[in-house]
Amino acid sequence: MSITVEKQLVTLNQDIAGQEIGIPVYRIADSSKPASTQVYIQSAVHAAEMQGSAVIFKLIKQLQALELNAEFVLVPNCNPFGRTQRAGEYLQGRFDATTGNNWNRFYHYDQADAESFVEDNLDEIAHWSEAELVSRFKAHLKRKLTEKVDREWGVNTAQFLNTTLQQLAVNADLVLDLHTGPSSTRHIYAPEFLAEQAQYFNIENIISIPVSFAGALDEASFTPWVDLAELLSQKGIEFSYRVKAFTVELGSQENICLTQAKQDSLGVLNYLQQVGLVDGFAGVELTEITTTLLKDYKTLFSKHAGMVEYLAKAGDKVNKGQVIARVLNSLEFDNDSAITEVIAPATGTVILHYPSAAVQVGTQLYKIAIDS
Numbered sequence: 001m002s003i004t005v006e007k008q009l010v011t012l013n014q015d016i017a018g019q020e021i022g023i024p025v026y027r028i029a030d031s032s033k034p035a036s037t038q039v040y041i042q043s044a045v046h047a048a049e050m051q052g053s054a055v056i057f058k059l060i061k062q063l064q065a066l067e068l069n070a071e072f073v074l075v076p077n078c079n080p081f082g083r084t085q086r087a088g089e090y091l092q093g094r095f096d097a098t099t100g101n102n103w104n105r106f107y108h109y110d111q112a113d114a115e116s117f118v119e120d121n122l123d124e125i126a127h128w129s130e131a132e133l134v135s136r137f138k139a140h141l142k143r144k145l146t147e148k149v150d151r152e153w154g155v156n157t158a159q160f161l162n163t164t165l166q167q168l169a170v171n172a173d174l175v176l177d178l179h180t181g182p183s184s185t186r187h188i189y190a191p192e193f194l195a196e197q198a199q200y201f202n203i204e205n206i207i208s209i210p211v212s213f214a215g216a217l218d219e220a221s222f223t224p225w226v227d228l229a230e231l232l233s234q235k236g237i238e239f240s241y242r243v244k245a246f247t248v249e250l251g252s253q254e255n256i257c258l259t260q261a262k263q264d265s266l267g268v269l270n271y272l273q274q275v276g277l278v279d280g281f282a283g284v285e286l287t288e289i290t291t292t293l294l295k296d297y298k299t300l301f302s303k304h305a306g307m308v309e310y311l312a313k314a315g316d317k318v319n320k321g322q323v324i325a326r327v328l329n330s331l332e333f334d335n336d337s338a339i340t341e342v343i344a345p346a347t348g349t350v351i352l353h354y355p356s357a358a359v360q361v362g363t364q365l366y367k368i369a370i371d372s
């Protein structure tokens with residue numbers, strides 16, 4: 001066993017003085033055995049969501065002590081644009097400050113990618129082994145990403161960032177996109193076909209999402225493979241390989257905790273070992289885990305503007321009818337209407353709430369995983 005750690009600074013942009021702005025990319029592998037499998041882990045594409053970077057820090061240390069059955073590509077603080085957008089005391093890391101674009105909604109996906117691949121290779125495809133099919137489709141997707149970034153009319157900043165990160169991730173068999181919520185408990189988005197094995201991450205709340213594309217990296221990673229399998233199935237070819245991808249929400253933004261990061265990393269290592277990507281890890285004892293379908297993961301929008309006291313915190317169980325927040329209105333301080341109570345519309349678990357005490361009508365006050 002001879003584990004190597006390579007570090008590279010990948011330039012994504014330059015400031016107006018020409019200074020390069022880049023991201024660190026770490027590659028960890030056992031150089032004594034060439035790995036045919038790759039794992040890609042990035043953090044903080046929403047730049048204020050930094051706990052994942054602390055988790056990558058812990059993973060880099062721990063992976064070196066394990067037996068590796070894959071090459072690991074780890075990219076902490078992967079958004080050099082959001083990383084520098086400050087307003088007041090906070091990073092404005094979720095949206096492009098110029099355009100308002102969400103940094104996690106512009107990954108490349110096109111249903112035509114799988115269609116063109118099958119059409120182009122119609123005669124040969126049935127004779128390929130699964131491994132050959134996988135590597136050829138990855139190469140095809142990589143070409144599509146390059147074509148997009150290089151196209152004559154250019155792409156917007158979020159598309160450029162997302163597509164460039166995808167070029168780093170496109171060879172991976174497992175993709176983990178590490179985020180946090182605003183003021184949030186730990187939860188993980190898993191596609192339906194991985195919802196059961198997502199338990200190995202040892203994260204209390206799993207949100208099971210349908211296989212479709214809404215702009216995020218996890219969806220952009222697995223959806224083309226499900227498309228491909230469907231097209232091949234129409235030709236009578238069975239194809240079971242899928243890229244595995246998850247969005248992992250590690251608590252709250254604007255916060256890191258190294259002690260908790262160690263715990264978070266143990267969950268990641270437990271998953272990696274359970275799916276055969278590392279060996280020699282002691283394992284963890286699984287906590288009680290709840291899986292919620294995306295349709296039962298509900299947003300409660302504020303009906304009132306004002307100053308909010310959040311009575312129910314992230315991770316709390318709440319009952320239908322329970323008062324979960326109070327909104328204060330200073331125009332009514334001299335009468336009985338100063339406080340408006342916010343009621344839980346259903347029984348469930350509070351996954352996250354808005355980070356600020358100042359809200360307007362329509363603010364996403366709470367997200368609740370309701371009991372089914």
Ligand SMILES: [Zn+2]
Pocket residue numbers: 046049104179180
């Ligand atoms: Zn995020």
